[in-house]
Amino acid sequence: MTSDSGRATTRSPSRRGRGRPKGASTAQTRERILAAAADLFAERGFHATSMTGVAEIAGLSQTGLLHHFPSKEELLAAVLGRRDLRDLQALAEGRGAPARGWQVWDDMVSLVRLNSHREPLVRLFSTLTGEALDPEHPGHGWLRQHHRSAREALTRAILDAVADGDARPDAPAGQLARQAVALMDGLQVQWLMDPAAVDMAADFAAWVETVRDRWGLGT
Known part of the structure; x- marks a missing residue:
């Protein structure tokens, strides 16, 4: 593309956030989330498990996690x-x-x-x-x-x-x-x-x- 001054510039590629792992399909991402949540629910129980903790274990941002499971209750239902x-x-x-x-x-x-x-x-x-x-x-x-x-x-x-x-x-x-x-x-x-x-x-x-x-x- 061209800058305001007329010089050619190159747009750096956008960085892929933690919520969008390269090459991961929606099904693969959901499976990672469910596996992480199952482990944490088993280890800590439902109430002591945070969505932040699940996101971290699954390798996602919290925004990425909430895109798939808007609430912890929905996540629990999916795990079960x-x-x-x-x-x-x-x-x-x-x-x-x-x-x-x-x-x-x-x-x-x-x-x-x-x-x-x-x-x-x-x-x-x-x-x-x-x-x-x-x-x-x-x-x-x-x-x-x-x-x-x-x-x-x-x-x-x-x-x-x-x-x-x-x-x-x-x-x-x-x-x-x-x-x-x-x-x-x-x-x-x-x-x-x-x-x-x-x-x-x-x-x-x-x-x-x-x-x-x-x-x-x-x-």
């Missing part, structure tokens, strides 16, 4: 949704049809085994479970729906097993589903406290086998 989506993807992997009956319970065993290799996610869930008991907490609704969905899926699975002739008609489906959810959550806490002494995957698998021996039919 990411966890559930990854769980569903992991359980569906390699299966051509939706799980039914005892397969659903086998999937829960697989999920606990998977979680034994995902300590940050387990810590996030366990930390938020305590905080989200408060009805005013932004994760309260998610936690309630998360537990309800798990109970309903496990209850329906046993009812399907009864219908298919794979479980006794008097199997207490709802009670067993509530026990399963409680056991999974409780084992996660014990495992986080003492991972060398607690094999949550083996413990949960053994309990499910006991349930199946007691209430299952057929092979």
Whole structure:
């Protein structure tokens, strides 16, 4: 371009801010943000985690972070949704049809085994479970729906097993589903406290086998 005095000048290239890492797509940037937020929420809890801290860990300016997630509540919802989506993807992997009956319970065993290799996610869930008991907490609704969905899926699975002739008609489906959810959550806490002494995957698998021996039919 030309300056007012007529001399040619060259515009220096604009500097890319921290909020716009070179070559990063929107999806990649969001994934970096969610990974950073998940780690911080797990380590510090929701209330003690600042958006500034998330931005710093993600390598963004706060403006860049707010462009993707305008509030910490929206960020939390996205982190929790990411966890559930990854769980569903992991359980569906390699299966051509939706799980039914005892397969659903086998999937829960697989999920606990998977979680034994995902300590940050387990810590996030366990930390938020305590905080989200408060009805005013932004994760309260998610936690309630998360537990309800798990109970309903496990209850329906046993009812399907009864219908298919794979479980006794008097199997207490709802009670067993509530026990399963409680056991999974409780084992996660014990495992986080003492991972060398607690094999949550083996413990949960053994309990499910006991349930199946007691209430299952057929092979």
